[in-house]
Amino acid sequence: METTEPSIDVVESKQCLQISSRLTFIELREFLTLVEQSAVKYDPRYVLKVFRELTPLRRELDAGSLLKVIKQTVPESQTHYGNLVGALADYDDAVMDEDFSVPTPRPDIDLFLHLLVQIFLHDKKDFNRLELFNQKTVIALAQYNERTLDHIAAKIWFYVFRSKEALKDTVSIRPALQTALRTATLRHDNEIRAAAITLLLRSYLLSNDINQAYNLVEKTEFPEQVTNSVVARYYYYLARIQTIQLDYSSANECAITAIRKCPQTKSALGFLQAATKLHILIQLLTGEIPELSTFRDLALEKSLTPYLAVTRAVRLGDLNLFNDALTKYGASLKKDTNYNLVLRLRQNVIKTGIRIISLSYKKISLKDICIKLHLDSELSAEYIVAKAIKDGVIDATIEHKDGYMKSNEMLDVYSTRAPQEEFDRRIKFCMALNNDSVRAMRYPLSTNRGEIKADVDFKEREQEILQYLQEDDFF
Structure with missing residues (x-):
């Protein structure tokens, strides 16, 4: 053969x-x-x-x-x-x-x-x-x-x-993680302590135990002197918890920190996408419109398509456009576990529409508002306009007898406290960035110059510091 x-x-x-x-x-x-x-x-x-x-x-x-x-x-x-x-x-x-x-x-x-x-x-x-x-x-x-x-x-x-x-x-692993967290806290083991906290938070979020996650954050102190990848995950989970609990201002700061701490490597692209999606929703929930450059990033453009459609609907205040975006991209939003947060934006869409109407018309009937916002009845339109006036979204009054809304003259924004609050927010962000940069600096192991010169491995250490100082941590 x-x-x-x-x-x-x-x-x-x-x-x-x-x-x-x-x-x-x-x-x-x-x-x-x-x-x-x-x-x-x-x-x-x-x-x-x-x-x-x-x-x-x-x-x-x-x-x-x-x-x-x-x-x-x-x-x-x-x-x-x-x-x-x-x-x-x-x-x-x-x-x-x-x-x-x-x-x-x-x-x-x-x-x-x-x-x-x-x-x-x-x-x-x-x-x-x-x-x-x-x-x-x-x-x-x-x-x-x-x-x-x-x-x-x-x-x-x-x-x-x-x-x-x-x-x-993920429920059965919680006792072991809690034991590891307790042991690491007693031993001052910051890395395992930070890892255990982030993993416990992820376990609670996966099972929608938001109250337990919030209690863990309140009763533990997260160590800051750990690798950036762990810090980024912690602030991402913290931003999601605060968003669910309607604390949008704190959630916005945590989301920005998570994006800034995220390692700029291909292996961390998935996390960067998730953090950016959450940050976009937080901005929309606080009444801000994200910059268009966020959606034009080549690494994020494809994954942010559903959020661009939602942002467009919120910016225009169009309920029909918002409902179309939910119908078309609902499966993708549910996969990202952001569908419930997007549903909260319906009121923002209506508020934006009312704001646009108040800026465009000095007087407008409630019937026309109902038609423009695609509401069910004039009674719903009257209730929504009254709520917007109470929340300070618009400066107007409702003439119930004649059935129309009358917009007041716009005030000078610089006569309010808005510029001062925005300036204060930016100063705090810059100060936090400076403090993080100072803490991230590395110093020689000894301050005695004689001991440093006598160290045989000093030159090797100096070269490695120059080589790896600019590199990101493993994610």
Whole structure:
């Protein structure tokens, strides 16, 4: 019988996979070296560098290279070895004959390998296996208590929650997160503390437990000296909670902070879209019209199409246009969990229409207002106009006997307190931006110039600071 030889394309494909796996293995070994340096030098910048460079490597991460790194790093006698290898058993058929004799790794290396396995299983969408592995990972996490593990442990908790969210069971993880939050608060562990707060808030929002989320915000103090990605998520959740509770002014500030803290990378584009959508709705609910440049951003233009239609309806005060936008983009708004917030804008559309009418007509009958705003009856128009007058939307009076609205002369806006309030708001924003910039500055570890010159690694530290100071944190 003739044996069929593999084609050239198949051979080349196998060779490319082998080369890619070899390069991935080399990069993983470099990551372990940086994690170890971070623990030895007590400098979290090395771990943050690993997180930044890990994002593009995730696409090339394979079970073979990951198993090889584990077997060359963790001894078989350690309990965690079986957990790590067992989680990847079905993803690699290759048999390794080498017998590696390695010492027990540092806790940082051990937990980082657990994190790599979590990421691999998450990207493979094997959430059931990830859930089983997370149970063992949490036990391993409880065995260590070192501050050099904070950033890695915070990422581990994120993927623990992510598996629960994928399995639609975010309630059962709350006791573990609350325990982690209590322990991190006692240990002054800011990273895990911030991660636990944000994950608990997300759990409450997913189940619409707004009161519990608000109580958590009121009874906990969020640490500010953490990575920007966690800060951005916290302020986004806080903005959503305050919007639901009708505190639009505070929600607007939180939404702006979330957008400003969001890392400017492609991996954070989804979060930037969600935060921008929420900010647009908050602006509309406060009576402001978002700038047109917001909708023209190439990275956000397509996703903001429904919100542009809603904004156009609010700006024109056209109820028919608003109802058409709800009908056309209702599914997209529900997917973004913003549909109920958009429904609140119906009153804003009516108020805008009344404001336009009051500026255009000195006198107009309630019947004509009813026709222009597409209302049900003149009685509804009279009630809505009276409410707008009471809220200060328009400056007019209603002649009930003759059935018309009479607009008063416009006052000079500079004779009111509006310019002062706007100027005060801008000053507070600039001061907060300056304070955040000062806190974000990095200083040498020692102020003694003699000790700095005697430090062998000083030049290396200086170069790394210049290189990574402009880079964003991993999201």
